[in-house]
Amino acid sequence: MKQDEGDTITACLECDLLLARPAPSKSREARCPRCGSRDSASRYFTSQTSLAVSLAALIVAIPAHLYPQMEFTLLGRPTTYTLTEGALALIDKGFLWVGGLILLSTVVAPLLLLVCIALISLLWSMQQAWAFTARLLKLFHYITSWAMLDVYLLSVIVSVVKLLDMGKLELSTGFFCFVAMLVLTTAATLLFNSEACWNAIEKHQHAGD
Amino acid sequence: MLAINANLARCHVCGKVSHLPSEGAFACPRCHTPLHFRTPYSVSRSWAYTLTAAICFVPANLYPIMNVQSIDKSFTSTIMSGVIDLAQNDMLPIAIVVFVASIAVPLFKLIGIIVLLTIVQRGKPVKRQQAIRMYRFIDFIGRWSMLDIFVISILVSLVSFGQIASIEANIGATAFGAVVILTLLAAESFDPRLIWDLQDTEDDRTEL
Ligand SMILES: [Zn+2]
Numbered sequence A: 001m002k003q004d005e006g007d008t009i010t011a012c013l014e015c016d017l018l019l020a021r022p023a024p025s026k027s028r029e030a031r032c033p034r035c036g037s038r039d040s041a042s043r044y045f046t047s048q049t050s051l052a053v054s055l056a057a058l059i060v061a062i063p064a065h066l067y068p069q070m071e072f073t074l075l076g077r078p079t080t081y082t083l084t085e086g087a088l089a090l091i092d093k094g095f096l097w098v099g100g101l102i103l104l105s106t107v108v109a110p111l112l113l114l115v116c117i118a119l120i121s122l123l124w125s126m127q128q129a130w131a132f133t134a135r136l137l138k139l140f141h142y143i144t145s146w147a148m149l150d151v152y153l154l155s156v157i158v159s160v161v162k163l164l165d166m167g168k169l170e171l172s173t174g175f176f177c178f179v180a181m182l183v184l185t186t187a188a189t190l191l192f193n194s195e196a197c198w199n200a201i202e203k204h205q206h207a208g209d
Numbered sequence B: 001m002l003a004i005n006a007n008l009a010r011c012h013v014c015g016k017v018s019h020l021p022s023e024g025a026f027a028c029p030r031c032h033t034p035l036h037f038r039t040p041y042s043v044s045r046s047w048a049y050t051l052t053a054a055i056c057f058v059p060a061n062l063y064p065i066m067n068v069q070s071i072d073k074s075f076t077s078t079i080m081s082g083v084i085d086l087a088q089n090d091m092l093p094i095a096i097v098v099f100v101a102s103i104a105v106p107l108f109k110l111i112g113i114i115v116l117l118t119i120v121q122r123g124k125p126v127k128r129q130q131a132i133r134m135y136r137f138i139d140f141i142g143r144w145s146m147l148d149i150f151v152i153s154i155l156v157s158l159v160s161f162g163q164i165a166s167i168e169a170n171i172g173a174t175a176f177g178a179v180v181i182l183t184l185l186a187a188e189s190f191d192p193r194l195i196w197d198l199q200d201t202e203d204d205r206t207e208l
């Protein structure tokens, strides 16, 4: 199998300095000596850990989407709120654009992200369907910056504070499942290394030649 | 040595470093994304997004983002009046959080990107380490401006008691959403390598 420049050389994405490709490291990401930026491609990646964490996140995602996050009671009349309801309420009231944006950043992007990580890790361990893995990796690349679960968590807290003096408010099951999902999604994203996956695809293509 | 000087470019999607011919279009051999030494039209695209965002920033702050109706009172709320309301109700920490996320961050981002774009276009020596820190900060904080948009959606959905009390979204929310997206796109279009292509004011110590 022929090694080419892609395997031994890399370039800093922030300052364009040519570098020797750092060895994967469990402890820390490699830093560029010129500008100091971290290179996430030097992360240590194992498909088993990645698969386990992303599957766990997908499992808690089910109750996080189905159970109400909070219950608000005003003059004895309760309403509940589920993760997707805010976006759908805005779309329903004609704020199509803003509602769609919220749906994308709190539901569609995070779920797609998790499905991508889980499937890529699974296919990697099975050493199969490389072309499909490449498509998933591209989807992962474009969707990743649109997932904003962390921002959403802060906005739940702000909403709770705003409503406290109006009526009675209680957080419920859906919220706690959501927090678990957020923690696991963050872990899955930090444990994932898309460049390691691209390298595997390339090695497989060379082996096939 | 820089990758561009060796006619090499790293693919921004898959990370592969490839030889790039000096003329003509070239796609990454591994993932087929078009390859360039620097993001094409980075500065003009970033300017376009930034200026549009700056224009949307005006209605986002002037028009109400929410209508609040309850039995005893009914009022519209702008971003700033929401912050003042929280502060007056002894919820200063949350008021600060909302102020930072909804007003300070977008404003800082707009000014920051304009400064970076001006620096790059002037082409004079700069303190590159300072400029790149500003770029990283802008890139990191941008998404937190979505806070108020999410809050509106939660309130609209939760406070719907018909005649008794209800909260509706208003036109300011759409403008504010546009500001957030446009500043995100502006930061994404900006190629940080352009900062490092400039000379440093200190000396050429860091030039490798
Ligand atoms: Zn660098």
Ligand SMILES: [Zn+2]
Pocket (backbone or CB within 6 Å): B011, B012, B013, B014, B015, B016, B028, B029, B030, B031, B032, B033
């Ligand atoms: Zn590529």
